[in-house]
Amino acid sequence: MSRLFKLQFLGPLALFLAALSAELSAYALARIPTSETLWYLNLKVFGLFQRSHEALGSYIDMPGFQLYCIVIPIFVLACFGLVARSKLPLAISTQFAAGYAAFLLMAWQSPGPATAQASLRLIAVPSGEGFYMLAGILVACLSSCVISHLCYLWPLRAKLDRSS
Numbered sequence: 001m002s003r004l005f006k007l008q009f010l011g012p013l014a015l016f017l018a019a020l021s022a023e024l025s026a027y028a029l030a031r032i033p034t035s036e037t038l039w040y041l042n043l044k045v046f047g048l049f050q051r052s053h054e055a056l057g058s059y060i061d062m063p064g065f066q067l068y069c070i071v072i073p074i075f076v077l078a079c080f081g082l083v084a085r086s087k088l089p090l091a092i093s094t095q096f097a098a099g100y101a102a103f104l105l106m107a108w109q110s111p112g113p114a115t116a117q118a119s120l121r122l123i124a125v126p127s128g129e130g131f132y133m134l135a136g137i138l139v140a141c142l143s144s145c146v147i148s149h150l151c152y153l154w155p156l157r158a159k160l161d162r163s164s
Helices: 003-007 010-031 036-045 047-057 065-084 087-107 129-163
Strands: none
Touching (some): 003 129, 010 036, 010 129, 036 047, 036 129, 047 065, 087 129
């Protein structure tokens, strides 16, 4: 199995670990609401997942929805692809992980006033620990997405070179 094939797993794994840590932090904070460390983790480090929960809250208000219904299926699909040594499930999971990472980035945007004009304002991203969390997820997911494309395109290129 090529090393690039295994590196595709990095994006879904990083996304799973971040979402699981955010849910565990929220659960621990509910159990120990006086802990300053847990408040710091929940608000500063995992605030990204709070904002995305708020973005999804008007549609689905289920506790742990992001972890159970979005991230775990992506991770299970990636695990299946890795164990079965099948490119397609792993490639699909990397694409979904990159899509969900893009959703996390867009969920960070605070809703602004509705205007009827075009705007070229910059995307506001979190600062400090939230930025590092978002950057880590984005880098891992996008790099595994690129690797996934390379794993599909290199054999096609080799086949085209042999046929010409």
